Amino acid sequence: MTPERHRRLCAALDRRQPDLSVILEGVHKPHNINAIVRTCDAVGVLDVHAVLPENRARVSASSAMGSQRWVYVHEHDSGPDAVAAARAQGQQVLAAHFSDSAVPYREVDFTRPTAVLFGTEKFGITERTVAAVDQHVIIPMMGMVSSFNVSVAAAIILSEACEQRRAAGLYQQRRLSEARYQHAFFRWAHPRLAAYCERYGVPYPALDDEGRIAEPRRFDFLLSEAVRRGEDA
Numbered sequence: 001m002t003p004e005r006h007r008r009l010c011a012a013l014d015r016r017q018p019d020l021s022v023i024l025e026g027v028h029k030p031h032n033i034n035a036i037v038r039t040c041d042a043v044g045v046l047d048v049h050a051v052l053p054e055n056r057a058r059v060s061a062s063s064a065m066g067s068q069r070w071v072y073v074h075e076h077d078s079g080p081d082a083v084a085a086a087r088a089q090g091q092q093v094l095a096a097h098f099s100d101s102a103v104p105y106r107e108v109d110f111t112r113p114t115a116v117l118f119g120t121e122k123f124g125i126t127e128r129t130v131a132a133v134d135q136h137v138i139i140p141m142m143g144m145v146s147s148f149n150v151s152v153a154a155a156i157i158l159s160e161a162c163e164q165r166r167a168a169g170l171y172q173q174r175r176l177s178e179a180r181y182q183h184a185f186f187r188w189a190h191p192r193l194a195a196y197c198e199r200y201g202v203p204y205p206a207l208d209d210e211g212r213i214a215e216p217r218r219f220d221f222l223l224s225e226a227v228r229r230g231e232d233a
Contacts, residue, residue, distance in 0.1 A: 001189060006211045009188050012070075013181055015171045019113035020161060021047040021086055023093070025079040025129055026120030027150055028057035030064035035151035036118070041070040043162035044171065046184065049074050049082040053120065069191060072184075079117070079129030086115035093117060095133040096153055097125050098146075102136035110161035111168045118150050182207065193223075200226035 022040055027033055027050075040048060048071050052058050065073045076082040083093050091113040096105075108114075117133060119125035130136070139148060139156055148156065165171060174181070186204045187194045189211050197204055205219040213219050 023117040028053040028061040033064040105137040
């Protein structure tokens with residue numbers, strides 16, 4: 001790894017927001033998923049909670065989710081389950097959903113721990129999930145169409161969250177725990193080795209100050225033994 005690459009990875013992780021996340025309920029088009037995750041990376045979101053569609057689009061959606069490198073994708077069985085997971089992290093849950101109680105997205109305080117929920121492209125958010133969130137937010141529309149594409153809506157709302165947090169100084173200090181920082185750094189810096197670790201149940205190794213494996217021989221041995229046991233099983 002070059003020093004420039006190491007600095008770039010560290011700079012991105014230093015700006016990650018552990019208390020800002022996204023929930024996707026049933027979003028299934030790969031180009032929308034990829035666009036939303038790119039926006040998540042751009043604004044410092046590390047965690048995406050996904051409820052995959054229960055139809056033939058599930059495979060393509062799962063593949064798109066699995067290809068994401070810069071965020072952690074957590075799969076859930078239902079929208080309320082995903083909402084509960086965000087709440088367990090102390091986050092308010094805001095749904096991009098038109099209702100009588102919905103407020104314009106710029107009126108929300110995104111400096112609070114927050115998860116933003118977006119629904120499927122055609123049908124939006126399910127009724128059970130709509131009832132489970134803390135607040136509904138809308139993007140005011142000035143034309144004939146009634147809504148933005150889901151990936152565009154995500155970009156608009158998350159950009160507002162980013163601006164509020166930037167103004168509050170939340171990007172100016174490292175906010176991830178040390179354990180989570182090191183875990184994410186290894187996953188980003190050594191994706192192929194991280195994939196082997198996850199496949200064979202090997203803990204991520206410690207890294208030195210330059211992002212290299214601190215004890216490469218020991219790690220090679222542990223990984224080789226785990227692979228051998230996995231192939232023999």
